[in-house]
Amino acid sequence: MSDMITADLVDLDLSADTKEAAARALAERMAALGRVTDLEGFLADVAAREAQLPTGLDGGIGIPHCRSEHVTEPTLAFGRSAAGVDFGAADGPADLIFLIAAPAGADDAHLTILSSLARQLMNAEFTAALRSAGDAAGAAALIRGEEPAPGDTSEGTTEDTADTGAVSAAASAETAPGSTGQDSAGPERPFRIVAVTSCPTGIAHTYMAAESLENAGREAGVEVVVETQGSAGFTRLDPAVIAAADGVILAHDVAVRDKDRFAGKPTVDTGVKAAINRPGELIGEVRDKAARGEITSASPGATPAAGATPVERGGESGEGYGSKLRKWLMSGVSYMVPFVAAGGLLIALGFAIGGYEINKAPSVTDHFAWTQADSWAALLFQIGGVAFAFLVPVLAGYIAYGMADRPGLVPGFVGGSIALTIDAGFLGGLAAGLISGAVVLAIQRVPIPKALRGIMPVVVIPLVSAAVVGFLMFVVIGKPIASAQEGMTDWLNGLSGANAVLLGALLGLMMCFDLGGPVNKVAYTFATAGIAVASPSDSAMKIMAAVMAAGMVPPLAMALATTVRGRLFNAAERENGKAAWVLGASFISEGAIPFAAADPLRVIPSSMVGGALTGALSMAFGATLRAPHGGVFVVPLIGNPLLYLVAIAAGVCVTTALVIVLKGLRKPVTGTAAQGPGGGADPSAPTTPGAQQPVAA
Numbered sequence: 001m002s003d004m005i006t007a008d009l010v011d012l013d014l015s016a017d018t019k020e021a022a023a024r025a026l027a028e029r030m031a032a033l034g035r036v037t038d039l040e041g042f043l044a045d046v047a048a049r050e051a052q053l054p055t056g057l058d059g060g061i062g063i064p065h066c067r068s069e070h071v072t073e074p075t076l077a078f079g080r081s082a083a084g085v086d087f088g089a090a091d092g093p094a095d096l097i098f099l100i101a102a103p104a105g106a107d108d109a110h111l112t113i114l115s116s117l118a119r120q121l122m123n124a125e126f127t128a129a130l131r132s133a134g135d136a137a138g139a140a141a142l143i144r145g146e147e148p149a150p151g152d153t154s155e156g157t158t159e160d161t162a163d164t165g166a167v168s169a170a171a172s173a174e175t176a177p178g179s180t181g182q183d184s185a186g187p188e189r190p191f192r193i194v195a196v197t198s199c200p201t202g203i204a205h206t207y208m209a210a211e212s213l214e215n216a217g218r219e220a221g222v223e224v225v226v227e228t229q230g231s232a233g234f235t236r237l238d239p240a241v242i243a244a245a246d247g248v249i250l251a252h253d254v255a256v257r258d259k260d261r262f263a264g265k266p267t268v269d270t271g272v273k274a275a276i277n278r279p280g281e282l283i284g285e286v287r288d289k290a291a292r293g294e295i296t297s298a299s300p301g302a303t304p305a306a307g308a309t310p311v312e313r314g315g316e317s318g319e320g321y322g323s324k325l326r327k328w329l330m331s332g333v334s335y336m337v338p339f340v341a342a343g344g345l346l347i348a349l350g351f352a353i354g355g356y357e358i359n360k361a362p363s364v365t366d367h368f369a370w371t372q373a374d375s376w377a378a379l380l381f382q383i384g385g386v387a388f389a390f391l392v393p394v395l396a397g398y399i400a401y402g403m404a405d406r407p408g409l410v411p412g413f414v415g416g417s418i419a420l421t422i423d424a425g426f427l428g429g430l431a432a433g434l435i436s437g438a439v440v441l442a443i444q445r446v447p448i449p450k451a452l453r454g455i456m457p458v459v460v461i462p463l464v465s466a467a468v469v470g471f472l473m474f475v476v477i478g479k480p481i482a483s484a485q486e487g488m489t490d491w492l493n494g495l496s497g498a499n500a501v502l503l504g505a506l507l508g509l510m511m512c513f514d515l516g517g518p519v520n521k522v523a524y525t526f527a528t529a530g531i532a533v534a535s536p537s538d539s540a541m542k543i544m545a546a547v548m549a550a551g552m553v554p555p556l557a558m559a560l561a562t563t564v565r566g567r568l569f570n571a572a573e574r575e576n577g578k579a580a581w582v583l584g585a586s587f588i589s590e591g592a593i594p595f596a597a598a599d600p601l602r603v604i605p606s607s608m609v610g611g612a613l614t615g616a617l618s619m620a621f622g623a624t625l626r627a628p629h630g631g632v633f634v635v636p637l638i639g640n641p642l643l644y645l646v647a648i649a650a651g652v653c654v655t656t657a658l659v660i661v662l663k664g665l666r667k668p669v670t671g672t673a674a675q676g677p678g679g680g681a682d683p684s685a686p687t688t689p690g691a692q693q694p695v696a697a
Contacts, residue, residue: 005076005143008033010136014079014097019050020572022085023064026077026099035075036101042070044575046099051594053199053253054088057208058277061121062087062094069104076100076117078143080130090277096121096130117143122211122276190223191287194242195249196256198229199272209251209275216279224249224283229257237261247286251275260406266290331402332395332433333521339394340528343387344628348637350381351626391528392416392429396436399429403437404444407457411436411465418473424482426529431481432473439465500542500619507543508550508615508651512607515554515589515596523547528628541624545638548587549618549648550611552631555584555591556648557610557655558603564656568663573598587631602662610655617647 009029016022023046030036045068049055055063062085077099084093098117120126126142133139195213199205210226217224225245227237229252236258248267250256251274266289268282275282350358354377361378369375396416400408415432419425443461452460472478510523527547530540562569562577569577576594583591596603624639635641 004074005078005140006033007136007140009075009077010139011077011079012133012136012139014081014085016079016081016085017083019062019064019085019087020047020570022062022079022081022097023047023099024571026079026097027101029077030071030075030099030101033075035072036070037072038070040575040578042066042068042101043572044579045070047572047576047594051597053205053273055205056087056089056094057121057273058089058091059124059127060084060091060093060095061089061127062097063100063121063205063208064097065100065102067102067104071101071103074102076143078130078139080133080139096127122208122215190221191247191290192223192245193217193225193247193249193283193286194237194245194262195224195226195275196229196252196262197226197272197275198252198254198256205253205272205276209272209279212276212279213249213251213282216283220280220283222283222287247290249275249282249286251282264295266294328399328402328434328437329430330521332397332399332430333525335398335401336391336395336525337528339387339390341629343384343391344528344531344626345630345634346380346384346387348384348627348630348634350377350379350384352637353377353380389420392420392426395426396429396433399433400436400440403434404440407440407444407461407465408437410462411439411469414466415469415473418470418478419481422474422478422482423486424473424478426525427484428473428478428481431477432469435472435477436465436469439468500539501616503543504546504550504615504617504619505612506615507547508553508611508613509608511547511550511589511615512554512611513604515593515604515607520551520589524551531626531628536626538624541626541639542619542622544628545623545625545644546615546618548625548629548631549623549644550615550651551589552584552587552648553610553614553651553655554589554596554603554607555580556652557584557607557659558592558595559584560652560656561659565660565663568660569595585632587629599663602659606655606658606662609658610651610653612651613654614647614651617650618644621647623647 009026011025011029014022014025016025020043024039024043027036027039027043027046030042031039036042045066046064049066050064055065057063064087079097079099081093081095081097084095085097086092087094087097098121100117129142130139133142193213195210197206197209197213199209206228210228213226214224216222225237225241227235239261242261242265245265248262248265250259250262250267250269251272253272266286268286268289270282354361354374358374358377358381361374361381364375364379364382367375368379393413393416396419397409397412400412400415402408412433415436416429419428419432422428424431440461443464448456507523507527510519513519524547527540527544530536531544536544559577559580562574562580566574573595576591580591580595592603592607596607621640621643623641623644625634625637627634627637630637632645635645638644
């Protein structure tokens, strides 16, 4: 770590009073050494990571961190604040602040060093030594491991940690399945827990959670072996260690890889920060579950509500059926969208190169001329058509996956394919996915003899579920759904005049209501469903155009507002405004989320008004679009492109004006009204005690 932090990257008298100001002060030190090439771009990346999950930890620690293309080499900056800075920790402000910067393509060795620091922060003597450090050089040396903290016997590298884990793993493996768990001449073996930790960036929280669990385990006399699924990769726990474990703790904010390994054991599934802040409680909880005999749903006798499905991993234990249904549907949509984008853009490019008659071209396997543009156009069109053919099966398959995990994939894909065969379309895919998940969950509730458990996931469940779903789709519900799909298609094709304009306004409202959330996705899926055919109708292409235009309005409007009235926004929002230009132009509605999160009552209604206007104008102008994504970069593929851009510009201007007016009527908030030279927030400006900082992304 010798080149990662130097005395120049240490500020023992950090005077910042907000997390944005603290990050800027430390980032400026990195930029001065040439380790950050674009200060504003890097700070925007830091803010985006902060928006995913607050980086404050109990014990007075803040660890803002990110991977960024604006970082030239892995760098660590440290600041010590006498007043403390609020990073969202439950116990109050942080006085020890570490800004961790990793290049977008950082190699595993550097990420391993950063993860080692994260583990060190769980050492109370290490943090105490930092609080008492008298000079920057001494603090930097302490962080580098050149001056070990009192009582710290580690070398500060994860190699030692890995060795320790290996020894612990070996110890666990000694009592593999079938052992009594008790030495014939010694005392009863300790309670054993295996754990997995992971966070969005995989740099800090992942390893701090692991260290916290291991420390709490030692204090409680419990043997804890942790698999850290971080950016530096991960080494899977030995199957023998898992088999010998008495319980499982999954502390994660991203999906746990290969979670099925832990099926059939008492499991606590929680967020990564819970493992950092209250590891002892988690250990106690898993021990209580083991005492009660509670195990995960993949084991016979357990219920699906035990939390084993992909959707329930990130859900709350008390969620209602409506919330789960929404998540099941969004699971399918999220996996379908890449197929929509790839297939739709390929088809649109085929039309752009070969004209609208390209859909009548012969198969490229029969005729392909390397030097003819029409052949390449036909190739693109036909590849896109193949990608589109996966839309309904993928939608159905991953709705079932969200409900029942991997066993739901086979009946889901089969049901989705049947929906295509009988022309039931997307409505058939939705029904097939939900039915498939329900059938698999019902099968898993049936008590199974021990001798048959091995063939259940590979033979019995796929066979029975596919047969049941196929019967229902072909014979019972498939035809009624196909009729409903045909009726909806006819209704869309018949839209004209005022009805079309009203539909455009409604879709615009939906696109801007939650900026990439469920309502936004419903409108987007409705639009893509219409063009997910080889020859979409004119009405379907108008709907797609209206939806994309409205979705571009919020981020572009926020970008324009921060440009023309920067004094109404704080420094982080102005930085986010720069990125919002590109996000909006690319049809990424989520670019406006930081602004909506910070000021929802002004930003969201303003965005909805502008989005509704844009959607209505796009429909009125008769703009059409064959591509499901791309923003301004697919303007050449849009029918009536000039009027289409006018519709977007009108909505952006209206939203911008409303946001500026509404924000201008409010009283200045902390860190936004007072500005120093160059438009930045003046750190000397008075602040309101306890004022909440807006969320930045």
